Amino acid sequence: MSIPAMNLMTALRSGHATSPRLTWYGPDSERIELSGRVLDNWVAKTANLLQDELDAGPGISLRLELPAHWKSLVWALAAWQLGMEVVLDGGPADLLATSSPGEAGSGDAAGAGVTAGFDAVVAVPLAALAMRWPGTLPPGVLDYAAEVRSHGDVFMPYAEAEPGLSALRLPGRGFSHGELLTGFAAAGPAAAGEGAEAVPGEGARILVRAGDGLDTALAEALGCWDRGGSIVLVHPEVEVTEHLLQNERVSGA
Secondary structure (H helix, E strand, O other), rough: OOHHOOOOHHHHHHHOOEEEEEEEEEEEEEEEEEEEEHHHHHHHHHHHHHHHHHHHOOOOOOEEEEOOHEEEEEEHHHHHOOOEEEEEEEOOOEEEEEEEOOOOOOOOEEEEEEEEOOOOEEEOOOOOOOOOOOOOOOOEEEHHHHHHHOOOOOOOOOOOOOOOEEEEEEEEEEEEEEHHHHHHHHHHHHOOOOOOOOOOOOEEEEEEHHHHOOHHHHHHHHHHOOOOOEEEOOOOOOOHHHHHOOOOOEEOO
C-alpha cells in the first residue's frame, strides 16, 4: 500500500512536471523556483542520501532543526517517502538535520560533541548556491550540500512503509502517514496549533509566510499540493508587496 507522500510525489512529477510548484523568496533578492520535476529530483536525491548513507527507512525518526525554507520542505518530503517520522518538537530522534550544526546536540559524553544523542547529524546550508558547508564542520557531521548531488534522481524504497506508522511529531500531538493529507494538511495552520483559515481552492497558488514556522509551512504546502496547487514561500525579511503577489499570480494571500 502506497503512503500519501509517495502518491503526492508521483502526482507532482507527472501532472505538474514543468510548472512551478514551489517558489522561494529569501534574503538578498534570492528567488528559487522549483517545478514539479525539479522538486521531485531534490526530494529523491535527499531520500536516497538518507537511505543509502544513513540506513534510514520506515520507523526511523528525523529531527529537523531548520527554519521554514524550501530545503526544509524537501527534507520533510524525503523523510516521508521513506516512511520516517519527522520530529518538530525538539525531542529525541535517530537522525538530525540542522542548519546550525555548531549548536545541535546536548550530550555529556566526552568527545561526542554535536553528534551526541543521534546516530547521524547532517548540516544543511541554506544558501541557494551552496556547494558545501561554508566553513569547518564538527567531527562526524555530514555535509548535505557536498553529498546530495551525487545521489540518484529517482527514488526506490528498500522497504515499504505502513500508513499507521508515525509520520510527524509536533508539541503535544502527532500524525501517522495515513493522516498526513487527511489530517495534518487538511487542517492547514490549525494542525500546527494556529487559528483556522479558509482552505484554498483546487489549483490555487498561495502565499506561505516562513515566519509562521516550519510546521505551518508544511501543513499549508501539503494541502495546497494535494489540491494541485503551488506555493510561494517568503522569508520573514522579504516584504510581501502587491507587486510580488501579482507577479507570482498568488491567488490566496
